[in-house]
Amino acid sequence: MQAITVEKVGKVYQSGTKALSDVSFEIPQGEVFGFLGPNGAGKTTMVRLLNGILNPTAGHASVHGLDVTKQAGEVHHLCGVLTETAAPYESLTGLENLKFFGRLHGMDEKRILSRAAGLLQAMELTEHRDKKVKAYSTGMKKRLLLARALLHEPKVLFLDEPTSGLDPEASANVTAMIGGLVKQEGVTVFLCTHQLKYAEEICTLYGFMQQGELMGFGTFEELLARQGGRTRLVLRGENLPVLAGAEYASGGGMAVPVRDDAEVSEILRNILTGGGQLYEARQERWGLEELYFSYREPKSIGLKLEGKKEEGGEVA
Numbered sequence: 001m002q003a004i005t006v007e008k009v010g011k012v013y014q015s016g017t018k019a020l021s022d023v024s025f026e027i028p029q030g031e032v033f034g035f036l037g038p039n040g041a042g043k044t045t046m047v048r049l050l051n052g053i054l055n056p057t058a059g060h061a062s063v064h065g066l067d068v069t070k071q072a073g074e075v076h077h078l079c080g081v082l083t084e085t086a087a088p089y090e091s092l093t094g095l096e097n098l099k100f101f102g103r104l105h106g107m108d109e110k111r112i113l114s115r116a117a118g119l120l121q122a123m124e125l126t127e128h129r130d131k132k133v134k135a136y137s138t139g140m141k142k143r144l145l146l147a148r149a150l151l152h153e154p155k156v157l158f159l160d161e162p163t164s165g166l167d168p169e170a171s172a173n174v175t176a177m178i179g180g181l182v183k184q185e186g187v188t189v190f191l192c193t194h195q196l197k198y199a200e201e202i203c204t205l206y207g208f209m210q211q212g213e214l215m216g217f218g219t220f221e222e223l224l225a226r227q228g229g230r231t232r233l234v235l236r237g238e239n240l241p242v243l244a245g246a247e248y249a250s251g252g253g254m255a256v257p258v259r260d261d262a263e264v265s266e267i268l269r270n271i272l273t274g275g276g277q278l279y280e281a282r283q284e285r286w287g288l289e290e291l292y293f294s295y296r297e298p299k300s301i302g303l304k305l306e307g308k309k310e311e312g313g314e315v316a
């Protein structure tokens, strides 16, 4: 069974805003799905739909086979959610926060305590469990919220910008913990983020959104292959021939798009047998950032990616 199935889903808000148009995808259990797109792309709308908070105006969606519209209550219990704006109760301790949410989920006290102990440990919060949350750092609060979202043993975990407001070190720390917990708990993760750098570290599957439309979906390799496997060969030397699709590479030299090792080998052989001198030759594979931008702006696929990147790998 798929963890999440979205079939031709559309959402038009009462204001007339079209937030989602004809979106379809399936996420198998255990995947860490990165749902990426700029502000206003429709990511939060999709999360709210999949949690049974909003109804779609077209199409169907289900979580573990449960219809998100007709079985919203059951879907709610299956899902853990950490939204960008979520906040723990500052005047309660970390443990008290978890106990409070455990009771809201109808968990018995014994189960709450054993789950809380394990999650606090995983989040490196055990020694802070009896401190009031107002004394926590922003990173500690996020980790507590992550523990809270996982307390009732959800099958699907929705994370909306889980690293927002964190410095790079705390972001890396939270990302690593998400990665670790996913393995440990075997949950399916639906991660909405601008932070491509962190998404690339933990995601196994991607969906690229723009203005309510799904521009690309699949594993990194599948998405890359669909764009023609954009590895590039960067060459530095003298008397180099003019190669098809070549561009100047930063730091001097030139870069050419290549399909595979065999093509690289052929290019290098041709240069050397043709009297060229090679000082440097290296392959550069696209990262998530390049891949993502190639789907956002399909007409500009190629090697002219500089200038579209944002500082720190954030989605523009």
Ligand code: ADP
Binding pocket: 013, 014, 015, 017, 018, 019, 037, 038, 039, 040, 041, 042, 043, 044, 045, 046
């Ligand atoms: P994202 O999470 O990718 O930033 P959203 O799902 O929040 O995108 O928003 C998608 C579009 O829907 C945007 O144009 C936004 O202004 C609009 N939108 C979001 N929520 C509402 C709402 N409650 N009522 C009307 N329009 C909304």
